[in-house]
Amino acid sequence: MPGSVERALGVHRVLEPRGVLPQAALRLDADPALGADEVRIAVERLNLDAASFRQLSEAHAGDGAAVRAAVLGIVATRGKMQNPVTGSGGMLIGVVDAVGPESPLGLAVGQRVATLVSLTLTPLRLTDGLARWDGRSEQVPAQGTAILFARSIAAVLPDDLPDAVSLAVLDVCGAPAATARVVERAGARTVVVLGAAGKSGCLSLAAARAAGATHLTGLVRDDAEASALRAAGLADRVVVADATDPLAVAAAVGTPADVTVVCVDVPGAEHGAVLATADGGTVVFFSMATSFSAAALGAEGMAADVTMLVGNGYTPGHAALALDLYRRNRGVRSLVDPRVHP
Numbered sequence: 470m471p472g473s474v475e476r477a478l479g480v481h482r483v484l485e486p487r488g489v490l491p492q493a494a495l496r497l498d499a500d501p502a503l504g505a506d507e508v509r510i511a512v513e514r515l516n517l518d519a520a521s522f523r524q525l526s527e528a529h530a531g532d533g534a535a536v537r538a539a540v541l542g543i544v545a546t547r548g549k550m551q552n553p554v555t556g557s558g559g560m561l562i563g564v565v566d567a568v569g570p571e572s573p574l575g576l577a578v579g580q581r582v583a584t585l586v587s588l589t590l591t592p593l594r595l596t597d598g599l600a601r602w603d604g605r606s607e608q609v610p611a612q613g614t615a616i617l618f619a620r621s622i623a624a625v626l627p628d629d630l631p632d633a634v635s636l637a638v639l640d641v642c643g644a645p646a647a648t649a650r651v652v653e654r655a656g657a658r659t660v661v662v663l664g665a666a667g668k669s670g671c672l673s674l675a676a677a678r679a680a681g682a683t684h685l686t687g688l689v690r691d692d693a694e695a696s697a698l699r700a701a702g703l704a705d706r707v708v709v710a711d712a713t714d715p716l717a718v719a720a721a722v723g724t725p726a727d728v729t730v731v732c733v734d735v736p737g738a739e740h741g742a743v744l745a746t747a748d749g750g751t752v753v754f755f756s757m758a759t760s761f762s763a764a765a766l767g768a769e770g771m772a773a774d775v776t777m778l779v780g781n782g783y784t785p786g787h788a789a790l791a792l793d794l795y796r797r798n799r800g801v802r803s804l805v806d807p808r809v810h811p
Contacts, residue, residue: 476504476506476618476619477506477618477619477620478490478491478618478620479491479497479590479592479616479618479620479621481504482497482498482499482548482592482616482618483496483497483498484496484497484498484548490590491549491589491590491591491592491618492551492587492589492590494547494549494590495547496546496547496548497547497548497549497590497592498548498592499548499549499592499593499594499614499615499616500592500594501594501614501616503567503569503616504569505569505570505571505572506569506571506572506573506618506619507569507572507616507617507618507619508565508567508568508569508572508574508576508616508617508621508623509565509566509567509568509614509615509616509617510561510563510564510565510566510582510584510614510615510616510617510623511563511564511565511566511612511613511614512561512562512563512593512595512611512612512613512614512615513561513562513563513564513581513610513611513612513632514561514562514563514608514609514610514611514632514633514636515550515559515560515561515588515608515609515611516559516560516561516562516607516608516609516636516637516640517540517550517558517559517607517608517609518555518557518558518559518607518640518734518757519607519667519668519734519757520552520555520557520734520735520756520757520758521552521555521557521558521559521757522606522607523734523735524552524554524555525539525540525552526605528554531605532604533603533604533605534604535604536604536605537599537602537603537604540599540604540609541595541598541599544593544594544595545595548592548593548594549588549589549590549591549592549593550588550589550591550593551588551589555757555758556589556757557587557589557757558587558588558589558590558591559587559588559607559640560583560584560585560586560587560588560636560639560640561583561584561588561591561593561611561615562581562582562583562584562626562632562635562636563581563582563584563615564579564580564581564582565577565578565579565580565581565582566578566614571619572617572619573619574617574619574621574623576617576623576625580625581625581626581632582623582624582625582626583623583624583626583635583636583639583788584615584617584621584622584623585622585623585624585639585642585782585783585787585788586617586621586622586623587782591615591616591617591621592615592616593613593614593615594613594614594615595611595612595613596612596613596614597611597612597613599611608633608636608637608809622783624639624788627792629796630792630795630796631809633809634795634805634806634809635792637668637805637808637809638668638672638791638792638795638805639788639791639792640668641668641669641672641791642672642787642788642790642791642792643755643780643781643782643783643784643787644669644670644672644673644676644730644732644755644780645669645672645673645675645676645787645790645791645794646676646784646786646787646790646791647753647755647778647780647781647784647787648660648673648676648677648680648728648730648753648755649676649677649679649680649790650680650784651728651751651753651778652676652677652680652681652682652728653680653681655727655728655750655751656681657677657681657682657726657727657728657750657751658681658682658683658684658727659682659683659684659685659686659724659726659727659728659747660674660677660682660684660685660686660726660727660728660729660730661685661686661687661688661722661726661728661729661730661745661746662674662677662685662686662687662688662704662729662730662732663688663712663718663729663730663731663732663733663738663741663742663745664688664689664690664712664731664732664733664734664738664756665687665688665689665698665703665704665707665732666687666689666694666695666697666698666804667732667733667734667804667808668804668805668808669732669755670687670730670732671698671701671703671800671801671804671805672791672794672795672801672805673730673732673755674687674703674704675703675794675798675800675801676790676794677728677730678703679794682727682728684705684706685703685704685705685706686704686705686706686707686708686722686726687703687704687706687707687708688707688708688709688710688712688718688721688722688745689707689708689709690709690710690711690712691709692709694709695707695708695709697803697804698804700803701799701800701801701803701804702800703798703800703801703804708721708722709721710722710741712731712733712735712737712738712741712742713733713735713736713737713738713741714741715740715741715743715744716744717741718738718741718742718744718745719741719744719745722744722745724747725744725745725746725747725748725750726745726746726747726750727746727747727750727751728746728750728751728752728753729742729745729746729750729751729752729753730752730753730755731752731753731754731755731756731759731780732755732756733756733758734756734757734758735758736758736759736760737758738756738758738759739754739759739760739763739764739767740763740764740767740771742754742764743764743767743768743771743773743775743777744771744773746773746775747775748773748774748775749774749775750775750776751775751776751777751778752764752775752776752777752778753778753780754777754778754779754780755780756780761777761779764777765777
């Protein structure tokens with residue numbers, strides 16, 4: 470019945486405007502009082518998505534206190550963490566604090582979990598003023614409460630990895646899963662990853678290799694990232710170019726690839742990604758900084774016969790796949806671990 474569907478999706482928590490889904494809402498009800506089909510999480514740490522954190526840092530000239538104040542203001546105003554400029558949020562880890570008797574998620578009080586749904590649709594209340602966060606990293610020590618709906622997703626945190634590592638990997642676990650699916654279905658052999666030295670980029674390279682790709686090109690922004698990616702051994706070829714410069718990307722990549730995966734956290738990479746992709750190939754845009762109108766209109770203007778996919782953050786089994794890639798691949802660990810702030 471419609472009422473049950475609306476509750477499962479969290480529409481009952483929308484305060485403004487009425488009738489939209491939580492992700493599209495301007496304001497959510499973050500009251501910790503629990504509904505029968507909801508789960509309450511005692512928040513321990515947030516992970517801001519890369520595009521959002523970069524925008525906030527640049528907007529406040531790297532002033533950590535100002536970034537912290539901005540995040541607190543967003544959550545207080547909106548009842549969720551959704552950057553009004555990028556539209557993106559992140560995810561969190563915490564302890565299951567209470568479970569409604571009708572919740573279908575299978576969670577139990579006391580379990581430590583990572584939410585695999587975006588903070589842009591998660592009712593969130595912060596109670597500590599983010600006093601332990603300096604505003605200079607994506608990972609945010611925090612106290613407060615968050616609410617999961619019947620259609621939310623959460624993963625129990627593994628015992629063998631530090632929380633900060635699990636959070637960093639699970640935050641981008643949709644990217645390697647989507648990459649693997651596209652490579653397998655297309656039988657792709659050549660893959661280009663833009664932003665290849667980042668968390669989602671290096672995991673996507675590893676996933677492409679495991680899915681059968683035989684020639685991987687990693688594009689990075691500078692020589693330091695190139696050295697790190699070469700040392701990791703994840704790509705057959707490493708090239709340096711500004712991902713927002715289409716002609717530079719095309720020149721660096723050379724022969725277009727069957728699949729291009731966009732993992733950069735800045736806008737403007739759409740046209741370069743299209744040029745890097747062979748006719749009949751596929752571009753997977755896995756960046757919250759992507760302008761999909763720019764991608765579509767740019768491909769049309771270039772008469773590019775490419776399939777363009779929005780990188781959905783959910784693919785069945787995505788959490789387990791990403792954690793397994795991290796565990797099994799030393800190169801992935803060498804790139805992820807320096808980015809983690811315990």
